[in-house]
Amino acid sequence: MGLIEHLTSAVGVTNKEDLAFIERDDLQDHLTPIQCRKVLQAFKQRELNFKADTRQTTVPFSFLDPKPTDGHSQFTPPRTQPHSNGLSFTNTQNSWVSQFEIPWDKMPASLSQALLRGHRANPPDRRAMVRTVVAAMQKHCPNPNRAACVEIAKLIVSKYPLTFADTNEEGEQLGIGYYSLVNQLKTRVEHVNRNNVSDRIRRTRTTTELSTTTKTVRCKVDSYGCTNWQPKCLPEGETVDSLEDRRKNMVTIFQSAGPRVVDIPDIDNSMRLTYIYQRHMINSCPPPSTNEIEEQWPFLFTKRGLCAHFKTLTGIDICDRVGQALQAKGKRIIDFFQRQTQNRDIQCLLRDIESDTATMQHSRTSIAAVLLLMKHFLEKEDSIFILADVTTTKASIEKDMSLPATPRLIMLGNTFLSSTKWMVSIEGKVAYVLDEHLGFADALSVFFSCFYVFNIEYQETACATLELIQRFFVRINPEEGTKCTAKTGVSRKTGEVVKRKTTVINNRVSSFLRHLMEFEWKNSD
Template sequence: MMDIMANAVDFQTQLTSIMEMLAKTAIVEIGKLFEENSSLLRSEISRCTNQIESLRQKCHFLESELQTARRTAGKMNGTDAALSHSGLTDTGHRPAIDNVFGKEWCLNLWKHEESNVGQQEDQHLSSAVIIAEPVNLLDEEPDMVMIKEETFEDSSSDKTEEDQNKSLRGAVQEEIKRILPELDLNTLQNMINHLTFVVGVEKIEDLSLVEVTDLQDFLEPIQCRKLVKTFKQRDFFQEFNGQEDGTTNEITLTPISSTESLPEQPFISYYPANSDWVRSFQVPWDRMPAALVQATSNGERARPGPRREFVRIVVAAMQVLCPNPNLAACGEVARHIVSTYPQTFGDISEEGEQLGNGFSCLQRQLKTRVEHVNRDILEHRIRRPRRPTIKRSGHQDSSTMKKVRCKVDSYGCINWQPSAIPDGETPHSLEMKRKVAAEIFQSAGPRAAELPNVDDLMQQTYVYQRHMINSCPPPTISEIEVHWPFLFTERGLCRHFKTLTGIDIRSRFSETFISKAKRILNYFHSQKLKWNGEIQSLLNEIDDDTTASNNNKTAISAILLMMNYFKEKDNALFILADETSTKMSIENELTLPATPRLIMLGDTLLTSSKWFISIEGRVTHSIDNQMDFTAALSVFFGCFYVFNIEYEESASATLELIQRFFVRINPEGTKCTSKSGTSRRTGSAVQRKSQNFNPRVATFLQRLSEFEWKTSN
């Protein structure tokens, strides 16, 4: 009995010591865990404190600026803008998004819809004084300072001003078309937007200050001189201002909106003074190779050999009339050939869709042949030298200061900025639905994007979203995220992209991305010895790597190969981060650029299995772990369109390939309008030529098609 009791005591003693050891170990581990997490928490608190202090100072500054502006405007009207402490009612109050008071995109939306709201809103909008309700961000005192705004004109005066702007814009457009009847609609629209956003034309009188250098990116020299000469004539402004005494009206010249259409007119090609021969040039169809004759009769694609032979024949016929045809003349000849046999000579994708203007590849082939024939004939190669481009200091400053998303960019979009709110909606109801969607996100998080009612709310407020994103100057990504948080989820962004472009990008990527990526891999693998050392080493790395999942590896490999082929650095699109990185650690430890980047989490880019997207130096989208690389790439590419961001010059070729080959968006022009670039041969900065279709992308697609035709036969 005593032995049993002694054993029980020993057991209890051992158990107690074990429990004490476990407790101590647990306390130590808990302490370590707390220290690790508390350091992150302290850094986040410090960062938030700095942001709050910065916002506090900004609010102080904005309040002082606002009060000064009110006093100045009040003195100009003969009365002082008073400060009021009284409360506000909903009567006469225009709906405004919190903390975005005075934003031009918001005011324009309400102003645009005032005449369409209906009789039930007239009593609110006809009030002589409209009061806005600012938010006091500086303290939490119950008595908030209210600032009475200046008297707005009634809806009739707003309508009158809008009519004046439209009348002025229409008059300028008609005058330009009268002077230059051959000018196409897209060039006219782009030129007026350039005059407004870049040059800084604000009133009709400012046109007299426009120089030839401001128009030379859009027009030929003679066209520029005609316009500038007309702009400088005094009668021109008197005619549009309707005044005989020479005084001017303060009428603002507004840019052409993408939603406004110009009257249709027949296309009239423009031929430079030294290219009149193009009008009388006849394509030598009778000398076309037999293989091409058969292809044109059957509506088939021209094979590489007969096509090159026909190019030589056409160039020889052109040089009889002009020894050294310029690119524009080659373009006119190519346009005529493609319009006659579009299926045989046109730039058409394998899905039957036109690429760009449809004749860029043939134009480039004709011009290349011209330069090859004239390579040893100096007198044929000499042309009148171009006049040096002289940029005014003001013009240079405005170009440098222009934000990346400030440009009107409806490239490839079918619903870029709706002109009217949906039927049955009012500005106030749209604002209420925006707040409901934001509250749902705040309470349920990103997964609430799967709810059907959220889809309905985002679809109904689409016009509201576009007016904010397309405003100039544009809101920051942080502002957009605060007011439209569901745009920063995979589902929300892809649905917005579909409404914007008419393309379901997730479906399109999932259908064809892997199969087209395999075609690219086969193209490079089958000609491995043909490529430079960088592509060969990447191909070896792809072959040696067996850890990545098959589809992810195929998709990533295809994009990396294309970037090497175009001589673009992978860090222009991708950023490699540690596999255990979080959103907070990435923002704290990495220097993120302003333009979008796809952050790849893994040991190498090929083995990455989790992805983030960053814009304007912060992580904006987190791709769910259950999704693959194609889902991450679809969200990344969609950001350029949804948030109105131009392609970065250092990755423009790869992005345009994704756009045209994978997503199949094929408008004319390019989404990269940078005027400067980097030479692939020397690495130095060079002037970038404006292009309708990136020649490197066009060349690759043509070579891929020719390679597959040869290997299949």
């Protein structure tokens, strides 16, 4: 799809004011990162220099560098000429947004108190605010588009972040911080216009074939949420040759002593110093297989080596973070589902949770919380978990089971809830066998770390559960979208292959977190 066609049909740009609302996610599939920055900078500068008039103006795409960068396919920007068929905009729908004022004086008294005190808005007040704001918006435009809702939501959250921003329990921002409010505003617009056919009419979108080209370059999803994805400087006192010597020495030690020696200080130190060397191989393009990585870095395929690498990569101690989160939040997730009207599958799982007392309470609660989330998101257990007999070995699993390419957490036990041993598979082979004394939190930590350490995208069949683990348990909350870029997916309701929407945060994740917070607010007394 051409860039201009993408902006008009997929993003919804209809006039020149809409250009100010374009974000990097809207361009990333069509431009290189540098080109994205140039486009956004030009649009911002254009907005600053804009003088209101009614003359038609063409989009200033000519500033883009048409020369391909190393490893990137060439992008040749379209050049529009006067009176051509190129994209042009006029002042239309969103010219009122910059002058729009939120009618705070019409809000409920309890909401006004929350604003003054910096407290979270309770759910009824938040809904009342949305209704009031949409009513005010419709005085300017009967059917505000999503771009207008984004700007209004951004305005509200920037003024009162403590009251309206999307945050987790720790006060950390979720994604862009105003995504759920955008959805509420747009949903309200669509609701009040449900019987107003003339105002609901939109221009038919142009359908295009999805790209099936193989990724040959690194994209931002590979570094998604990472703070140290590709370091540039060698450790002090080290050279390329010295790092290679350390790597060879670790391979020799592993071959003679096995993975148990990962605990010795010399291995810890060598793994820390060679981090830049490890990332250099993992981030190379085309990506290496896990077999190739394991041959060069065998200690990376131990729990200690993987989790230490994850901490350097993201700044997070994954085992502590996940363990504390499951302990603090697992029971509350179960309580949430127990007190809600649920579908038959969730009710059946809740009965199994209540009757299963064969394992330790903490592990069972943690496993149950994740399983309930998968049921809620209509995602099948085998998109994350694989159940195997407790006596099964690594060799027998690789021989008798067909393991998928994306990571799976292999649960050894009679049922998922009664599992007490764990393995993790990647690319059709068992990559990690966890020690018997480790619990489910350790197993989930290793499983989740694989996606970040090895630059693996979330499988579409489990993208909601994985993103919730990322945002709610691990608390990695980047603004730039999700770690699943699949263009198509299987509908959870119809079973048909459908086109997936690109969003800054998974809609189902955002809705669940908002409902969970509302539930806890109602039951806090």
